[in-house]
Amino acid sequence: MASAKRERPNRKLPNEEPVALPETDDGTILFNVPFPKDLAQLKAMAPIILKQPYRIDYIHSYGQDSPFFAGLANGKLLGTVCTKCGYKYATPKLHCMDCGSECDWFELPQVGAVHTFTVCYFGSEEFLKETPFVLILVEWPGVDTLFLSRLIGVDPLSPSLEWVGMKVRAKFRRLSKFKPTDVYFVPA
């Protein structure tokens, strides 16, 4: 084998061995690519289209929002409240959008109401297998912002504007995935 010869150290390649990269069997292999004799015909050639995989694992830190996810693992729904103006965030923000001051954590009531909703019959690839699913924004009296979550326990095939205003109760996954979906809502 040619490669075996090349592995010998300190030995010059014999003249009859061409210098070449080794050929491999991985990746895309296309045999017999048609090619015209007349180069002027090349502009009429159909495009070559390949599938190229692209996958990455990210190291994502929840940073200052981390206590929210620790809260979910402990059956608590946490919001934040501005230490200066008292603005209350149902989805945590550690600095107030209104006055710029720092916020503290507080526990939200586990019963809120549907501010708005939709039923997704299609979706992104990651969630396609879960369709149809119901998205809601939850509101609480006296809390200034909303919270995005899933609603289960309603019929996704019969959505109705009457769902707006419905009282909903938070439920928590027993096995936390440390995602915002560790909490979801059901009709209260």
Next chain:
Amino acid sequence: MRPVYMVSGGVSKFAKARPDVTFQPMVKEAYDYALKDLGLEHPRFVEIVDGSVASYFSDHFQRQLMSGIMVQDYLGLCPKPSHRVEGGGATGGLCFQEAWKSVASGLMDVCVAYGFETMSHVNTWKGNEFIALASDVSFDYPVGGFYSGYYAMMVVRHMQEFGTTVEQMAHISVKNHNNAFHNPYAQKRKLLTIEDVRRAPMVAWPLTRLDICVMSDGAAATILASEEGVNKLEKASGKRIKPAKIVGIGRGTDAMRMADRPHRQVLLLPHERVSDYRGLKYPGIHSFRAGRMASKLAYEMARIVNPIKELDFIELHDAYTSSEIQTYEDMGLCKYGEGGRWAEEGNPFLPNLDYGLALKKPGTLPVNPSGGLIACGHPVGATGLMQAVFALWQLQGSIKKHFGNDRLQVKGARRGAIHSHAGTGTYVTVSIMEKV
């Protein structure tokens, strides 16, 4: 700041996929068209042009960082100055305004703004995932990231708050698709009925597939110039240019997470009063505060007091039929809450086309005469520039020349607005253009 003119533009054919070319030649199609319309060839133009701005939205779709410079070199514009802008769906509108700034500031006499998007590199569902990454990846995306779902939640609140109906939304789809029937650049050219829209597959209640724009591959280019720039171009080509003057630009922003949007008082336009909106919590998630801010600033610069009386047409960002209705209100074409009725009455339709609908007030102020994003397609980085090109042709009265027919020409158009909008109303731009 000095006066800025849009002198020419070009748009590539928008298609579901353009495997025949990579993104650079696609931009060149639009760029060459813009030059040809000026009566110039590249070697002569490149002696005059001072620089460019590049626009494309998604590094995920593109999977090629620094694509802007690859267009710059392909077009033969190196080593002239350039930069890329990005702001979600508003990328094209931002790019147009960056070129405006380059000229208005005196830094450049002639500036090209070009943009593109190649969304066909992944399947539709992966594409939806890429777009949804333009939502908070800690709190929003993992719950079921899907932009059609986000806009659906916004319009459900609009329906709840104001009584807007799905039939009113379907009017937008019928209007824009039927308009696009006469636009050779459009991706979808269909004559539709209200029933067609409502019977289409439900995507995110209450939005059906025909309430939502499609993904596209496409490019657009615009050329902006100062008075001196116009003179230089005319001298080089020996031809008179029919420019449009860009008389106002405005931008606005809002929080990325819809959950964070405030519930306070309406940001009023000059023709509105506090008493118009007693008890209305604003913007909530039913309205786009960024769109209102952008309109307010653009109207102020253009000295527009009442847009409905002072504009002749609008090309606005109708990624969803619902967001077109919401945008009527942000732009002050009607009061907040009246957008659905304003559509149903026929106000934003073209007066000369038959839509198969009984319209009470057809053509008060045509909106999306081109067919908008819903029918033309939405190759994100190109979209806002496409609007500028169509607006220029309206103001030049040259729709017939470019479309091959004049069915979509707004008769006697003197002043128009273009409106570009990013994810759930985070960045919005409005630019006002006038016939010279």
